Amino acid sequence: MSSTKDESPDWREAKSLSECLMYTFKSEIKCDVTFRIGEDKTIVKAHKYILSTRSQVFHTMFEGPMSETGDIDIPDIDTNTFDLILEYIYTDSSSNISHENVENVLYAAEKYMLTNLKKACETFLKKSLSSDVAAKYLDTAYQYHMDELKKLCVSYLKENTRNCLQSDYAAKLPTECIEIILMSDYLTCSETELCMFFMRWMEMQCQINNRETNGENMREMATKLLYLVRFPEVDMMYFSENVSKSGVLNSDEIISIYQSHFGEKNDLFPNQPRGPYGKKQFRSITNRFSDMHLKRSTKGLHALSFYTSRDVWLTGVVIGCPFVDWRKQSVSSCALKAELKVLSNINSHVASSLKKFQLAKENGEMYGKCYDMILSNKLRIPANQLFTCTLTMEMVKTNSVEYFCYVGTGGAPQTISDGVIVIFQNSPRSNADTDIRQGQFAGLIFDICCLKEN
Known part of the structure; x- marks a missing residue:
């Protein structure tokens, strides 16, 4: 006798706990709360007990004197996001987080x-970090107090500043995030680009903020951030044509920035160049000359121009050392005294170094053939921008001593060091007696910023 009883398999069979719970949710079995x-106002039904065991907020919502009764309205979360929240609550799975929904899921998870x-x-955001979204994720990290993501975003922005600041979202960053960027001493872009x-x-x-775009309102938006921009390091042509005419700065501030380019102290804006972010390698070009030999000192100004194939930070210049033949001296x-200056042909910014060579008969040739003159501050050398080194040497107090200097010969008009091509040019x-073939400048000393792979 055939059985008429339903012999379809039990829906619980061979299913895990999370699968069973999800089945009851989707099938609305024993649901006792309606959202x-x-x-x-899309209807979604669920189970109070399960929600309460996973969230203190839901527990408070369902229990106690202030508990909700009847249907519960949640107007600030869309249906797709709420479904993902419930899926996580019922199954502990977060596999459906994506670029499209992560911000909404974060909001609900926080709530x-x-x-x-x-x-x-946060893990998803850290794994998907790129130049297009680094600025946006920094804002997200700040908003939701995610310290690890914040630290990673700041580091990434420093390593990839130029590309990150070109993203669509960067200009929408809140003041707090802009302050983090402007306060950094290490970025991978020029101060002009940052400006x-x-x-x-x-x-x-x-x-x-629905305000007219003018200098007064822009200054009001900037507030204290304005004084974190290192205007003395900004290219003077851009500053003159754009910043000074915008109305953002007052006349005293503009004058102080112009004066700083002529060596006067600036107390309004920081003027220390930002360094490149990443692992730095110290590199030196020391093989420009085929030979170094002694030559009677020539009075006057030694000068030589150069430009590089990529951005570097000039830290010093290698010069020929002075020498005295004590057998002929009384x-x-x-x-x-040797004074070195490095000048930009665009904005005349000067980095300098002053060295006092103490020469004595009893010490002999104590400085050798070459000497590294380290600049008082590192000078950023943008690619393909012409700079000029100048050097003067003169005796201190005693002018009667005849001295020689080591000078180079057979100078190369072009050198390559660690992938950086340096082109030398004669300077008017x-x-x-210094030009591209001979003279005082044996090489340059510079930092190369070696960034981590993205």
């Missing part, structure tokens, strides 16, 4: 105190 989600789901979102971005950011803030010691400033 109305989003602006369209319902789902700590592990928030961590899953260009900051001008764009102020304009965007005016638009966001004194046994003397001092010689030179009125001594």
